[in-house]
Amino acid sequence: MSHGNTQVASSPRVREKRERRRAEILHAALRAFREKGYHATTLDDIAEHLGLRKTALYHYFPDKEAILYECHCESLAELDRLMRDARKRFDSDAERLAYVIREHVRVMTETLEGSPLAFEVTALSVERQAEIIAARDRYERGVRRIIENGMKNGEFRQVNSKIAVFAILGSINWIARWYRPGGSIHASELGSEFADHLVGGLTCDRRGE
Amino acid sequence: MSHGNTQVASSPRVREKRERRRAEILHAALRAFREKGYHATTLDDIAEHLGLRKTALYHYFPDKEAILYECHCESLAELDRLMRDARKRFDSDAERLAYVIREHVRVMTETLEGSPLAFEVTALSVERQAEIIAARDRYERGVRRIIENGMKNGEFRQVNSKIAVFAILGSINWIARWYRPGGSIHASELGSEFADHLVGGLTCDRRGE
DNA sequence: CAGGAGTTTGAACGGTAATTCAAAATTTGA
DNA sequence: TCAAATTTTGAATTACCGTTCAAACTCCTG
Numbered sequence: 416m417s418h419g420n421t422q423v424a425s426s427p428r429v430r431e432k433r434e435r436r437r438a439e440i441l442h443a444a445l446r447a448f449r450e451k452g453y454h455a456t457t458l459d460d461i462a463e464h465l466g467l468r469k470t471a472l473y474h475y476f477p478d479k480e481a482i483l484y485e486c487h488c489e490s491l492a493e494l495d496r497l498m499r500d501a502r503k504r505f506d507s508d509a510e511r512l513a514y515v516i517r518e519h520v521r522v523m524t525e526t527l528e529g530s531p532l533a534f535e536v537t538a539l540s541v542e543r544q545a546e547i548i549a550a551r552d553r554y555e556r557g558v559r560r561i562i563e564n565g566m567k568n569g570e571f572r573q574v575n576s577k578i579a580v581f582a583i584l585g586s587i588n589w590i591a592r593w594y595r596p597g598g599s600i601h602a603s604e605l606g607s608e609f610a611d612h613l614v615g616g617l618t619c620d621r622r623g624e
Numbered sequence: 625m626s627h628g629n630t631q632v633a634s635s636p637r638v639r640e641k642r643e644r645r646r647a648e649i650l651h652a653a654l655r656a657f658r659e660k661g662y663h664a665t666t667l668d669d670i671a672e673h674l675g676l677r678k679t680a681l682y683h684y685f686p687d688k689e690a691i692l693y694e695c696h697c698e699s700l701a702e703l704d705r706l707m708r709d710a711r712k713r714f715d716s717d718a719e720r721l722a723y724v725i726r727e728h729v730r731v732m733t734e735t736l737e738g739s740p741l742a743f744e745v746t747a748l749s750v751e752r753q754a755e756i757i758a759a760r761d762r763y764e765r766g767v768r769r770i771i772e773n774g775m776k777n778g779e780f781r782q783v784n785s786k787i788a789v790f791a792i793l794g795s796i797n798w799i800a801r802w803y804r805p806g807g808s809i810h811a812s813e814l815g816s817e818f819a820d821h822l823v824g825g826l827t828c829d830r831r832g833e
Numbered sequence: 834c835a836g837g838a839g840t841t842t843g844a845a846c847g848g849t850a851a852t853t854c855a856a857a858a859t860t861t862g863a
Numbered sequence: 864t865c866a867a868a869t870t871t872t873g874a875a876t877t878a879c880c881g882t883t884c885a886a887a888c889t890c891c892t893g
Contacts, residue, residue, distance in 0.1 A: 611825070612825040849881100850878095853876075857872070
C-alpha cells in the first residue's frame, strides 16, 4: 500500500499528483544521466534537483534501474510515434528521412533534453535490456526501410543501408554528449543542418554514378 | 622503487617486458571500457582478461583513472598523426576529409578496437580533463578547417561548419557503441561508406543551390 | 645455484552509494 | 478540525570496489 511502483486505488487527485512527481523525477534523472552517465549519477544527484532526499525516490520507483528503464521507454515511445508520422505525412523517401532526422534531433534536444536511448543499455537487467534493444531495433529497421525504399525508386544512390543507418543515428545519438540547452547552437538549426547533411549524402544526383 | 608508473633504471630486457605488460593492460582496459563504460568496468574485469588479480595492475599504473588517461592519450596521438598526414598528402579538401574519416574509422575499429575518445572524459581529474579536451578540440578544429576551406574554394556548399563537424565525428564516435570485431560489417567497408556518405552530404554539386 | 630485482598475490581497509525501514511530517477528504 | 492516507525523512544495513601493504613467488643475472 505504499512502496515502489505498485499502483493502488486512490483518489484521482492523489494519483495525479503522484504522476506529476514521477514525471519530475524522470526528468531530473534524464538530465543527470545525460550529463554524467548512469553509473556516475547517484540517487542523491537526482533527488537534490527536486529538493528531496534520495529515499523519497523509493516511493515512486522500486530501484535505480527502474528509473533508467522508464527513461528509455519514454524516449522509444517518442521515436515510435515520430516514425509513424513520417510514413503517413510524406511520399518522397528523402522528405521522410529528413523529417525523421529533424524530429529525432528535436526529441534529443527539446522534449527529453537528451535521450538516454543513447545511454548504457547494459545497465539494465537482461529482460529489460532485451525489450529495449528490440524496440530500438524496430526503430532502426524503420529508418533502414526508408533508405532501401529510396534506393529502389531512385531517390537514393546504392549504399549499404545498414551502415547508412548507423551513420545517421550515430550523429544524432552523439548529440547527447555535447549539446547543452542555451549554447551557441540552436536546436532547430541543428535539426535542419543534420537533415541536409545526412540526407544529402544519400541522394542520387551527381555526375556519373 | 617498485610501485606505480615511476620509471627506474633497470635492464633493457626487463623494461621491455614491463612495457609489453602495460600495453596488454591498456588493451584489455580499452576493450572493457568500450563494452561497459568506465564506471561499470572494475579493475577485476580488466585483470581477469589477463589472468591476473586486480592488485597486480597497481604495479603498472598508480590508479584506475591513470589507465583511462593513457587510453585517451594513445587515441589522440593517433588522430593527431592522421590529421597531419591528411594535410600533407592531398590537395582537394573533399579528398582530405574523406581520408580523415576513413582513417579515423580505422583507428576506431582496428588499431584501438574502439577509441575511448568516445568515453567519459568527465571521469578524469580536472587537469587531465582539460588536457584531453584541449587535444580533442585541436582535432575538431582540424576537421573544421578542412570544411571551411572547402567551402571557400567551392568544393563544399555553405553549411554551419561546427554542426557539420559534430555530425561527422558523432557518426564515427558512435561506432564504439555497436561495432564488434568479427561482425557482419567489415572495417574497411565501414570507412569507405562513412566517407562517401558524410563527404557527399557536403559536396556542392546539385541542382540549384 | 644464490641472491636480488621485479612481479603477483591475498587479506584487509575505507569510502561510497544503493537499499530498507520505522517513525515523523504533510496532505487529503469528510 | 480530525483521522486516515500519503509522502518524506534519517538512521542503519549491506554490498561493492578502489586502494594499500606486507608477504610469497618468479625470473633474471652473475
